Amino acid sequence: MTLRREENVWIPESDLEGMSVDTLAVRAGQIRTGELEHSDPIFPTSSFVYGSAAQAAARFGGEEPGNIYSRFTNPTVQAFEGRIAAMEGGERAVATASGMAAILSTCMALLKAGDHVVCSRGVFGTTNVLFQKYMAKFGVETSFVSLTNMDEWTQAVRAETRMLFIETPSNPLCEVADMKALATLAHDNDALFVVDNCFCTPVLQRPLEHGADIIIHSATKYLDGQGRCVGGVVVGPNALMDEVYGFLRSAGPTMSPLTPGCS
Ligand SMILES: Cc1ncc(COP(=O)(O)O)c(C=O)c1O
Incomplete structure (x- = not known):
């Protein structure tokens, strides 16, 4: 080396x-x-x-690369981001303060009022609350469907649908999705396919290889594996991650360099 x-x-x-x-x-x-x-x-x-x-x-002014402030970038956090991006096979990863911050940042960066989301019913409870209570307050409506019933997904998609969101395996039921079919449905309808890969981690499953556009992690769980931290990360192509990073830089739910397991 x-x-x-x-x-x-x-x-x-x-x-x-x-x-x-x-x-x-x-x-x-x-x-x-x-x-x-x-x-x-x-x-x-x-x-x-x-x-x-x-x-x-x-x-x-953005004319010269380099660190400015740890809400923007921090080398410890950047090492974690580079590692997760490589493990997931994505172009870029953006680390967040928690798994919920990863989901919120993705939604705030990539959705707008009037957009519609289709989400599997069997997601982590707080994800459900985020969509149903908080995103709805900002004009983003969510329909919930069975993770495994493709007919329900197809019927729920509308002209305004911009995101399909799943966990697979889901928490806590461990239902498993047909990611390829859902990716096709999303892309045929000009929507993003977002997969929460918290349960498997990239060690067991790499959703980008099955058509996902964006991967979410609660690093709090199996990614850390030792119950020491609360953290999250979003992975995807540069163009989408630039938007997620822009939201984090402005709103602030960034990962701390002192997050155990991040280094
Ligand atoms: C699948 C899944 N996604 C997201 C979250 C939220 O992550 P955090 O607790 O790090 O905010 C959890 C937490 O249990 C989860 O199990």
Whole structure:
């Protein structure tokens, strides 16, 4: 493995192409400081300093990449994001303060008043509340259908439907969806297919390979695996994740670098 210096950090250049998910879970997304530490460094900092006022202006203006403020980016959190994106086979991951923050951020970033969502009935209870009570207050209506009954899904879709949302396996019933059929239905109707992959993690199931556009995780559960943290993450293509990141940067439900299991 060689190291490439970028700004003040070292990026390991080991070729992770084709590596198993076990290797990706340890190596992907890794950065190293000039100390060349073995494990992932933790950056408990609110903000970052600049070489000059001109550099600060360029960073705030988006003309120069680099850290500004930990609500925007933090290297510890970025390592976690790079790792999950690689494990899920997605272009980009955006980490959040909790699984619910991941679902809320996805909805707020990608839906607008007048849009309609079709969601499986057997989702985590709070997801149900989020759609039924809170998204409804902002003009996003949700229809709930049986996860496994394709007729119900087909009948529920309308011209305004912009998102199909599922968990598979579902919490707590462990029902399993036909992801390919649901992806086809979503894409035939110009809607996004969003899969909460919390129960399986990318170790057991990679929904992007079955047609999902976006993956949600409550990292609080099996992704951490040890009951130490509350966290979440959204994975998908750059164009969609730029929108989710934009919401997080503005609204603030970002992951803390001190989240255990994130480093
Ligand atoms: C499938 C699923 N999605 C989302 C959530 C919400 O995650 P969090 O508790 O991290 O906000 C949970 C929590 O149990 C869950 O089981």
